[in-house]
Amino acid sequence: MIKVSSVKRLDRTDVLAVFVEEPATKDAKPLFKWDVLSGDACRRLGAALEKEGFRGRVGQTFVWNGGESHAERVVVTGVGKAASRDVDLTIRAAGAAAKKAKEIGATKLTATLPPAGKLGDERNAQAVTEGLILGAYEFNAYRQPKPQKSYEVAEIVGAPERAVKLGEIFARATLYARDLINTPAGDCAPRHLAEAAKKLAGANVKVTVWGQKEIEKKGMGGLIGIGKGSDEPYHFIMLKWEGKKGSKKVAVCGKGITFDSGGLCIKPADGMGTMKCDMSGAAAVLAMFSALPELKPDCTVYGYIPAAENMTGGSAVKTGDVLRTASGRTIEVNNTDAEGRVVLADAMTVAREDKPDELIDLATLTGACVVALGDQVAGMFANDDNLAAGLDAAAKRAGERLWRMPIVAEYRDLLKSDIADIKNSGGRWGGAIQGALFLQEWAGDQPWAHLDIAGPAWTDKGLSFCPPGGTGFGVRTLLEYVTAQGK
Ligand code: BES
Ligand code: ZN
Ligand code: MN
Numbered sequence: 001m002i003k004v005s006s007v008k009r010l011d012r013t014d015v016l017a018v019f020v021e022e023p024a025t026k027d028a029k030p031l032f033k034w035d036v037l038s039g040d041a042c043r044r045l046g047a048a049l050e051k052e053g054f055r056g057r058v059g060q061t062f063v064w065n066g067g068e069s070h071a072e073r074v075v076v077t078g079v080g081k082a083a084s085r086d087v088d089l090t091i092r093a094a095g096a097a098a099k100k101a102k103e104i105g106a107t108k109l110t111a112t113l114p115p116a117g118k119l120g121d122e123r124n125a126q127a128v129t130e131g132l133i134l135g136a137y138e139f140n141a142y143r144q145p146k147p148q149k150s151y152e153v154a155e156i157v158g159a160p161e162r163a164v165k166l167g168e169i170f171a172r173a174t175l176y177a178r179d180l181i182n183t184p185a186g187d188c189a190p191r192h193l194a195e196a197a198k199k200l201a202g203a204n205v206k207v208t209v210w211g212q213k214e215i216e217k218k219g220m221g222g223l224i225g226i227g228k229g230s231d232e233p234y235h236f237i238m239l240k241w242e243g244k245k246g247s248k249k250v251a252v253c254g255k256g257i258t259f260d261s262g263g264l265c266i267k268p269a270d271g272m273g274t275m276k277c278d279m280s281g282a283a284a285v286l287a288m289f290s291a292l293p294e295l296k297p298d299c300t301v302y303g304y305i306p307a308a309e310n311m312t313g314g315s316a317v318k319t320g321d322v323l324r325t326a327s328g329r330t331i332e333v334n335n336t337d338a339e340g341r342v343v344l345a346d347a348m349t350v351a352r353e354d355k356p357d358e359l360i361d362l363a364t365l366t367g368a369c370v371v372a373l374g375d376q377v378a379g380m381f382a383n384d385d386n387l388a389a390g391l392d393a394a395a396k397r398a399g400e401r402l403w404r405m406p407i408v409a410e411y412r413d414l415l416k417s418d419i420a421d422i423k424n425s426g427g428r429w430g431g432a433i434q435g436a437l438f439l440q441e442w443a444g445d446q447p448w449a450h451l452d453i454a455g456p457a458w459t460d461k462g463l464s465f466c467p468p469g470g471t472g473f474g475v476r477t478l479l480e481y482v483t484a485q486g487k
Contacts, residue, residue, distance in 0.1 A: 001175055002098075002136045002152050004129050004168060006159040007110070010036045013155070015106035016071035017097040019114035020049075022056035022081045030056045036112050036157060041068045049076060056080065058089050059096035059464045063104055071110070075100050079114045087119065087127045087399030094131020095465025102136055102150045109154040125159035127399060129167025130174075130476075132156075134465040137175055139182040169294050170398075170479055174472035177280070177287035181457070181470025185259035185276040189232040190307035193256055193282055197237045197305070200289050204296075210236040218326050220306075220346040225323035225331075226339045227308030229263060229316025236350070239285070239303035241292045248299040248485050251356035252478060253347045255340045255363035256282030256307035263310050263336030264318060271367070277470055278340070280457035281362035282307060284474035291479055298486030304351045306343035310336070322420045326350060327442060332417040335425035340365045341438045342424055348442040358387050359448040360481075361439065362474050368431025369405075369452040376463075377401040378456050378473065381436035384447035391449055391481060398476035402451065405432060412437050 010016070018034045032046030044066050054062050056078035064074040077097040080089050093114070101109045111132060116124035132154045140146055156164065180188060180196065194209040201207040215223055215236050227234025237256070257278035261267060267275070285303040292301060316336070317323070323331045323342065326349040331342055340363050351359055369379040380402045382388035388404055395402040411433055414426025422441060426434045436450050456473040459466055466472075 001172055002133055002154055004132055004154045004156060004164055006161050006164045007155045007157055010070050010110060010157050012070055013110035014072050014108040014151070015075055015101045015104065015110070016068065016073070017075045017077060017101065017109060017111040019077050019079045019093060019112070020054070020056040021079055021115060024081055024083065030054065034112065036070065037068055041066065045074060045076070054078070059092050061096055061100040063100065073104065082115065082117050085117050085119060087123060087397060088401065090114065090119065090124065090127035091131040091134065091399045092464045094128045095135030095463070098132045098135030098154070099464055106151045109151045110157065111154060112157045113159060122160050122163045125156060125163035126167040126170070128156060129159065129164050130171045131465055133168065133171035134174060137178060138467060139179065139469060141183070169291050170476050173287040173291040173479060174475045176290050177283040177472035177475050178466070178470045180283040180286065181277050181280050181472070185309070188276065188279070189258050189309060190227070190235045190256065191233060193258065193279065193286070193305060193307045194235045194237055196286055197239060200239065200286065202293055204242045204293060205289060206240045206242070208238040218350065219324065220326045220350070221324040222331060222342040222346040223306045223308060225317045225321065225333065226310055226343050229313040230309035230311035231313060232309045234308035236347070237305040237307060239289050241289065241297070241301040243300040244298045244486065249302065249354070249356040250299050250482055250485060251302040251304065251351045251354060251359045252285050252288065253304045253344055253351055253359070253361040254281035254283070254285035255279065255344055255361070255365065256305040257340060257343070258307065258309050260310045260337070260339065261312060263339060264312055264316055265336045266312060267337060274458055277458045278364050279307070280364050280453060280470060280473070283470070284362050284472070284478060287472065287475040288478040288482070295479060295483050297482045299482055301482050302351065302354055302356060304347045306347040308343055310339045329422070329441070330420040332420035332423040334423045338425040341435055344439055345442045348439065352444070352446055357447065359443060359446050360391070360451070362451045362453055364454040364457050365435045365452045366432045366454055370455040372405070372432055373403055373455055375455040375459060377403050379403060379405045379432050379452040380449060381405050381407050381452070382449035383407065383440060383443060384449065387447050387449050391477065394481035394484060395477040398480040400473060400477045401456070402477070405436070407436050407440060408433050
């Protein structure tokens with residue numbers, strides 16, 4: 001991860017990143033004026049940008065080698081219109097600047113801040129810090145020889161120190177999740193998630209890992225049923241951040257399917273290619289815990305990860321099999337590829353035993369949610385408007401996109417089983433809603449929200465702030481959410 005620091009004024013650098021706002025109206029000209037550049041440099045760069053037709057759209061970049069005395073090269077990046085500026089767009093813009101600087105082989109990157117506008121100075125600087133780090137990320141663990149590193153440090157002129165520190169914490173946690181997601185399933189089985197969790201244990205973080213014996217004793221037939229078709233043993237991982245005495249208790253479950261072959265209802269090759277990402281919910285939970293000791297939220301935070309590989313081994317669950325969950329309720333598995341909800345059912349039951357005030361789950365649950373919202377927006381389902389509003393606000397502050405979806409009670413009929421209490425799949429229509437309806441059964445009267453992150457957990461083509469692969473979606477929203485509790 002690149003190191004970001006705040007500097008008071010601009011010293012000589014290799015690449016200088018400056019930002020441009022898009023004019024509010026179609027006919028107006030963008031303002032090409034920067035305090036860090038001399039009047040002459042502003043004029044010449046402005047002329048070059050004008051010639052290029054540079055408008056300042058979010059993430060639009062322009063590289064200038066015009067001989068500014070402070071910098072070898074200048075990367076100009078658009079941040080969009082002032083009226084639409086938010087954390088998300090600022091991260092996208094800063095990410096584009098970092099990516100461009102990497103592309104042109106920058107040895108040192110110095111950035112100035114875009115106008116803070118309604119973000120305020122602190123959040124603006126934090127978002128730029130996050131964008132610079134996220135945009136510079138690469139996953140090179142499996143490449144040889146290691147690609148030559150571009151810059152390893154970035155400076156931001158005039159950024160509040162605290163904002164840079166916070167930005168680093170948020171970005172580091174996000175990259176922690178990306179690394180876990182990008183690690184191939186062969187090297188990231190349930191036992192590896194358990195190992196990763198154990199490394200997070202510390203003064204205020206307690207970690208407990210259950211193996212087959214404890215899971216059987218608890219009667220978690222859902223997790224067992226899904227996990228038993230693999231040679232890799234399943235695990236159940238629990239984490240706890242001890243907040244202030246008597247503070248709110250927030251529980252977060254993360255789907256930890258380390259590879260989803262679909263089971264006997266096997267996926268076609270096309271759909272299976274990226275299924276190492278099916279533990280992205282678990283990665284978000286672990287990543288959140290990696291940052292809690294630095295952020296020290298007041299509330300108590302619980303994490304629960306049902307970790308299993310969905311495979312087709314000789315003891316794999318068969319369609320029509322009925323699994324008895326820890327809650328006592330039975331599930332007819334009519335589709336072995338709807339495995340996430342089955343393992344989460346058990347996780348939610350164990351979570352509820354700790355009597356949390358709120359229960360949140362993150363899961364790459366349904367392809368249907370990706371059809372509905374695409375790959376940059378997560379679906380949010382909740383049985384509690386307060387919790388939904390809190391998460392919505394946290395996502396906005398974090399710069400991640402959530403959209404609340406309806407839980408349509410009438411569709412519950414689709415999940416009626418002829419033989420068990422519920423079946424795990426009710427056909428194609430409203431697939432994301434069906435997933436939520438299924439999970440809701442295990443939430444009961446508990447305030448609960450479900451984030452279907454199947455779309456944004458992964459990017460095929462890459463984004464300005466993320467190369468192709470795992471994105472670490474959800475980490476920053478969770479961190480925003482828990483740090484805002486009790487405030
Ligand atoms: N892990 C998948 C969902 C998924 C799809 C995640 C695309 C990321 C990208 C999940 O376990 C799954 O297979 N869901 C099925 C459910 C169906 C069988 C009811 C789906 O979406 O097709
Ligand atoms: Zn899955
Ligand atoms: Mn599946």
